[in-house]
Amino acid sequence: MAVTRALEFLQRARQADGGWPYRPGVASSPEPTCLAMLALGETDERWLAAHEHNGAISLPGDTEPHWTTALAVWALRDGALRARLVRGLLAWHGEPLDPDEAVKLNSRLRGWPWADKTFSWVEPTCYALLALKAAGQMSHPRVTEGEQMLLDRQCRDGGWNYGNHTALGAALQSFVPTTALAVLALRQPSPAVERGLEFIAAELNREQSALSLALAILCYRAYGRETGDWREALTRRQLADGSWRGDVHLTAWAALALGERNVF
Amino acid sequence: MSSRYTRREFLRLAGLIAGGAGVGAAANYWWLRQRQPAAAVTIYRAASYRGALAALIRQGLQNYPAVVAKARGGRVVLKPNLVEYADAYRVNTHPAVIAAAIEAFRAVGAREVIVAEGPGHRRDTEVLLEASGLDAALRSERTEFVDLNLDAIHPVTLPFNYSKLGRFFFPATILGADLVVSLPKLKTHHWAGVTLSLKNMFGTVPGVKYGWPKNVLHWRGIHRCIVDINLTLRPGFAIVDGIEGMEGDGPLRGETVPAGVLIMGDNLTAVDATATRVMGLYPERVGYLNLMLAHGGTVHEGRIRQLGEPIAAVRRDFRVLPRAADLKQPSLWMDLLRGL
Numbered sequence: 029m030a031v032t033r034a035l036e037f038l039q040r041a042r043q044a045d046g047g048w049p050y051r052p053g054v055a056s057s058p059e060p061t062c063l064a065m066l067a068l069g070e071t072d073e074r075w076l077a078a079h080e081h082n083g084a085i086s087l088p089g090d091t092e093p094h095w096t097t098a099l100a101v102w103a104l105r106d107g108a109l110r111a112r113l114v115r116g117l118l119a120w121h122g123e124p125l126d127p128d129e130a131v132k133l134n135s136r137l138r139g140w141p142w143a144d145k146t147f148s149w150v151e152p153t154c155y156a157l158l159a160l161k162a163a164g165q166m167s168h169p170r171v172t173e174g175e176q177m178l179l180d181r182q183c184r185d186g187g188w189n190y191g192n193h194t195a196l197g198a199a200l201q202s203f204v205p206t207t208a209l210a211v212l213a214l215r216q217p218s219p220a221v222e223r224g225l226e227f228i229a230a231e232l233n234r235e236q237s238a239l240s241l242a243l244a245i246l247c248y249r250a251y252g253r254e255t256g257d258w259r260e261a262l263t264r265r266q267l268a269d270g271s272w273r274g275d276v277h278l279t280a281w282a283a284l285a286l287g288e289r290n291v292f
Numbered sequence: 293m294s295s296r297y298t299r300r301e302f303l304r305l306a307g308l309i310a311g312g313a314g315v316g317a318a319a320n321y322w323w324l325r326q327r328q329p330a331a332a333v334t335i336y337r338a339a340s341y342r343g344a345l346a347a348l349i350r351q352g353l354q355n356y357p358a359v360v361a362k363a364r365g366g367r368v369v370l371k372p373n374l375v376e377y378a379d380a381y382r383v384n385t386h387p388a389v390i391a392a393a394i395e396a397f398r399a400v401g402a403r404e405v406i407v408a409e410g411p412g413h414r415r416d417t418e419v420l421l422e423a424s425g426l427d428a429a430l431r432s433e434r435t436e437f438v439d440l441n442l443d444a445i446h447p448v449t450l451p452f453n454y455s456k457l458g459r460f461f462f463p464a465t466i467l468g469a470d471l472v473v474s475l476p477k478l479k480t481h482h483w484a485g486v487t488l489s490l491k492n493m494f495g496t497v498p499g500v501k502y503g504w505p506k507n508v509l510h511w512r513g514i515h516r517c518i519v520d521i522n523l524t525l526r527p528g529f530a531i532v533d534g535i536e537g538m539e540g541d542g543p544l545r546g547e548t549v550p551a552g553v554l555i556m557g558d559n560l561t562a563v564d565a566t567a568t569r570v571m572g573l574y575p576e577r578v579g580y581l582n583l584m585l586a587h588g589g590t591v592h593e594g595r596i597r598q599l600g601e602p603i604a605a606v607r608r609d610f611r612v613l614p615r616a617a618d619l620k621q622p623s624l625w626m627d628l629l630r631g632l
Contacts, residue, residue, distance in 0.1 A: 050442040050500075054464075057442075057500060087501060089447055090461070095503065142503020146511050149503060151415070190413050190504055196482060196613070198545055205416050235377070237419040273418060275442075 030263045033270030034283040038064045041276050047075035048276045058085050062099035063280035066291050076100050077109050083116025092144045093120055098155035102162050102291070114163050117156055118170050122148025132194045138170075139177040150181055150191040154209035158292070161215060178210050179220055186223030187231070204231050208243035212250055212292065225251065232258065238265050238272040242285035249285075250292050259286060331562035331590040332356075334599040335570070335606060336554045338535050345392030345554070349531060350399050352556045355599050359471065359529045359558050364401035366470030369438075370394065371527070373476045373492050374409045375543065377423035382538060382548050385475045387429035389533040389554070393475060394433045408465050410440030410495045415504050417441070438465045441499030452523050454516035454583065457508070460524060461501045472496075472527040474560060478537035478551055478567055480612055484514050485578045485619055486571065487543045488564040489530030493521045515579035522560065523587055530563045531556040534570065539610040553606050561589025562596045569593070569603050571610035573619040 041048055041064070047056025048064040061075050079085055084093030085100045097117050104110040123145055125135035139153030157174050165171055183193040187202025188210040194200060204227075211224040228244050241262040248255045262282055265272055272278040284291060334352045338345060353360055370393050372385035394405050407430060414420055417439045421427040430437050443463035450459055466472055476492035484491055494517070497506050509517040534553040540546035553570060557563040561584040565575035575581050575591050582591070590596055593603075612619050 049444075054444040059500065087445070087461075089445075090501070094501075141507070142499075143501070143508050146503075146507040149505070149507065151504065196541060198541065203414060203416065235419055235423065237416050237422070239416045240419065277442075278418075 030266055031283055031287045033266065034272075034279050034286070035068060035270075037270035037279055038068055038276065038283065041279075045075055045078075046072060050276055051274055052276075055088055058087065058094060058096035059099060060276035060280065062096060062103040063277050063284075065103040067280040067283040067287070067289070069289060070103075071105060073104055073107070073109055076104070080109060080112070083112045084120065085113065095140065095142050095152040095155065098140065098152065098159040101159035102155070110163070114160070114165065117159065118165070118168065120144075121170070122146065122153075133192065134177075134180045137173060137177040137180055139174045148177055148191070150178065150188050150206050150210060153177055153191075154206075154213035157213035157215075158209075161213075162292070175214060178214060182210075182220055182223070185227055187227035188224065202227055202231075204228055204235065204240035205243045207231075208240075208247040211247050212243075215250075215292075217251065221251070225253065236261055238262060238278050238282055241265070242272075242278070242281040245285040246281075246292075262286065328585060328590040328592050328595045329559070329588055330595055330597065331557065331559035332597040332599055333555060333557040333559070333562050333566040335566065335601040335603070336556075337552055337601055337606065338554045339552050341386050341388040341535055345388060346395035346399070348554055349392050349396035349556070352531075352554070352600070353396060353400055356529065356558045360400045362471045362528060363397050365403050367404045367406070367468065368397045368402040368471045368473060369465060369469040370397070370405065370407045370473050370475055371466075371492060371495060372407065372409055372426075373479075373487070373495065373533075373543075374411055374420055374424060374426065375413060375495075377414070377420050382536065382546075383477070383544055384424050384426075385477050385533045386535065387425040389531070389535070390426065390475060391429045391433050393473065393531055394435050397473070402471075406436050406438055406465065406469075408438040408440050408443075408463070408496075410443075410463070410497065410499055412495065412499075412505050415441070415499065438463070440465060440496055441504070443498060445498045445501055448524055450520045450524055452520065452587070455509075455512035455520045457512055457520070460520065461498055462496060462525065463498050466496045466525060471529065472525060474527045474530040476530070476532055477543075478532050478534035478549075478553075478555070478571065480539055480542035480546055480571070480573075480610055480616065480619075482541055482543075482613055482615070483510075484518070484580065485612075485616055486564070486568050486573065486575075488532055488567045489527070489560045490518050490522050490564050490580060490584070493525060493527060494518065496521065496525060515583060518580040519583045519587070522584070527560060529556070529558050530560045532563060532567045534567065537571065537608075537610065539571075539612070541613055547611070549608055549610060551606070551608050553601070559588070559590050561585075561591060565591040565593075566596060566598070566603065568619075570606055570608065572608055573610060573612065574622055576623050577619045577621070 122141040139148030187207035474489035481487035532555040538546040568575040
């Protein structure tokens with residue numbers, strides 16, 4: 029029932045241009061479009077095709093490669109557009125940095141950036157790994173390097189944050205959503221993944237949100253673990269209109285978490 | 293190939309050039325200082341978050357009739373500093389100050405008051421809102437929150453382009469406001485020196501375009517980007533939550549200082565300069581404040597009329613990290629030009 033209402037909200041939120049906005053009433057954007065397509069199993073790619081520039085997805089009004097190129101690869105099942113985006117994604121990378129004592133990262137490892145010509149960060153690297161693995165590029169050297177980058181960024185508490193485990197000598201705290209994405213992106217069981225799963229369970233006792241619950245459920249399900257009462261906790265946060273906070277991308281994540289579709 | 297100059301002649305020439313550059317820099321500093329527009333900054337004591345903060349802000353607004361005129365009948369967007377949920381009350385603008393500002397701007401006749409922020413590290417705004425107490429405060433005030441990271445965005449050409457980016461994408465909520473009010477917390481910052489009303493405007497840069505963190509701002513230079521953002525958006529008023537500030541390893545991991553002040557004004561550079569002085573630091577040492585001197589910003593103490601409490605009555609001695617130790621030292625030019 030909760031899933032049906034969520035999918036109905038997503039159907040209603042679709043705009044005339046074929047895309048989805050973050051919230052009803054604003055312009056379509058690539059992230060909610062890709063996630064809604066994934067949740068609904070939608071194959072109509074016209075909005076994404078209209079926002080492709082040189083093998084990458086761009087924001088409306090922009091021509092620079094955007095981090096949602098990976099989400100588009102993930103959302104599309106096959107076809108020429110997906111093939112171009114895969115090539116573009118493999119060619120796009122974060123800029124390496126000279127080693128910096130203040131942050132203690134292996135800053136030469138290249139993952140994927142949020143914005144063109146900047147450093148690599150955890151979340152866009154997770155999306156790129158999920159997308160490239162879905163596209164059959166499991167053993168591509170960029171995938172291997174991206175996984176190494178994620179392992180290098182794991183925090184002392186076992187999870188991941190935006191992508192920096194230490195600053196000026198202080199250990200930084202992880203977040204549930206980025207940890208769940210990293211564990212999903214790594215895909216294979218390992219001690220690092222196990223620590224990530226433990227961090228999620230511990231942290232969800234302390235902090236819950238629609239995003240953290242949805243990603244935690246997807247993550248635990250992917251590794252064949254019990255999700256306890258997280259599904260009920262997520263359902264309790266659903267609004268009367270079928271959405272979570274009225275947000276399309278949150279509702280899409282929640283629908284994926286509560287539904288039966290396997291997108292990994 | 294033999295040189296036309298002896299080593300002694302070369303050193304003499306280099307000395308002359310260096311001396312000339314020094315005199316030029318001093319003259320430029322003096323000139324900029326003299327042409328700084330007069331500004332007025334209001335400081336009120338506020339010992340706790342339980343006080344009558346809305347009344348204080350309303351009282352302070354009366355010192356700025358042009359700001360009240362802009363707010364009256366208009367759409368006011370309040371931009372607090374909401375960055376982290378752990379130890380939220382130490383890190384973020386306190387919900388009581390945000391609620392007080394909402395009430396104050398409604399009281400002077402704002403048609404609509406919105407609270408908007410685009411947190412820089414966490415995409416999960418829901419958890420930030422709930423854990424910080426802002427969700428409850430906004431429900432109580434029946435006020436909408438806009439996540440600027442996910443708002444509709446539009447490209448805007450940078451009028452001065454210090455960052456060399458040419459243009460920034462900004463959220464429609466900010467671009468469509470009649471008055472943008474920066475509501476920062478009084479904090480040190482391990483990269484920028486201090487984070488106050490100008491630095492707080494970083495949160496208007498949308499994550500959907502620039503990511504979490506907004507890394508491009510660091511690549512292009514924090515100080516230059518702060519200036520570009522403020523010269524483009526021109527926020528019209530600032531209220532600094534200095535009831536509890538943060539010293540040391542700010543903006544996240546420093547220690548609380550019960551500074552007991554609210555600092556407000558319509559010249560954000562002057563507000564930040566005053567707030568820096570209240571922290572016991574030298575604003576002339578803050579890179580972005582110096583850049584603002586060429587654009588109507590006021591840093592020189594003699595050009596800022598202090599309303600409410602004088603700085604001396606509320607000044608504290610905020611600790612800084614060793615890397616920012618120069619914030620505690622007057623600059624050479626300040627020493628040379630003192631009294632001119």
